Amino acid sequence: xxGPRPRSAREGAVELWRQDDGAWRWRWVSxxxxxxxxxxxxxxxxxxxxxxAQEAYPDAAVPPAEETATPRRRRVRRLAGAVVVLAGVMVGxxxxxxxxxxxxxxxxxxxx
Numbered sequence: 074x075x076g077p078r079p080r081s082a083r084e085g086a087v088e089l090w091r092q093d094d095g096a097w098r099w100r101w102v103s104x105x106x107x108x109x110x111x112x113x114x115x116x117x118x119x120x121x122x123x124x125x126a127q128e129a130y131p132d133a134a135v136p137p138a139e140e141t142a143t144p145r146r147r148r149v150r151r152l153a154g155a156v157v158v159l160a161g162v163m164v165g166x167x168x169x170x171x172x173x174x175x176x177x178x179x180x181x182x183x184x185x
Contacts, residue, residue, distance in 0.1 A: 084132040089122055097122035101130050 089099045096115035099122045102108070112129075116122040123135055 084134070085130065087126040087130060087133045087135045089119065089126070089136060091119075099123070099126040101126070101133055 085101050085103050087099050087101055089097060091097055092115060094115075096117060097119050098112050098115050100109050100111040112122065112125060116125065126133070126135055
């Protein structure tokens with residue numbers, strides 16, 4: 074019997090993702106989720122990453138293209154962006170408040 078062997082949960086799974094710089098990476102995750110092995114390099118194209126992962130782990134399941142985006146990573150990025158914006162607003166409010174107090178104090182001294 075030749076041809077691809079059936080894939081099963083006990084063979085682990087491959088996860089693909091695109092890095093911030095646009096390169097693709099993959100990692101193999103054991104069925105119990107305790108072991109994760111990350112690819113040793115990044116790839117310019119998704120197809121290259123898939124080919125490398127399939128060569129390294131021929132029996133592991135590789136997700137189709139639409140499943141490669143990691144929603145968790147996107148949520149983390151959005152949250153981090155929101156935190157940065159909120160921190161900027163807070164710093165701006167503190168600086169603006171100090172500026173107004175300083176101006177109010179200097180104007181009050183002049184009116185006497």
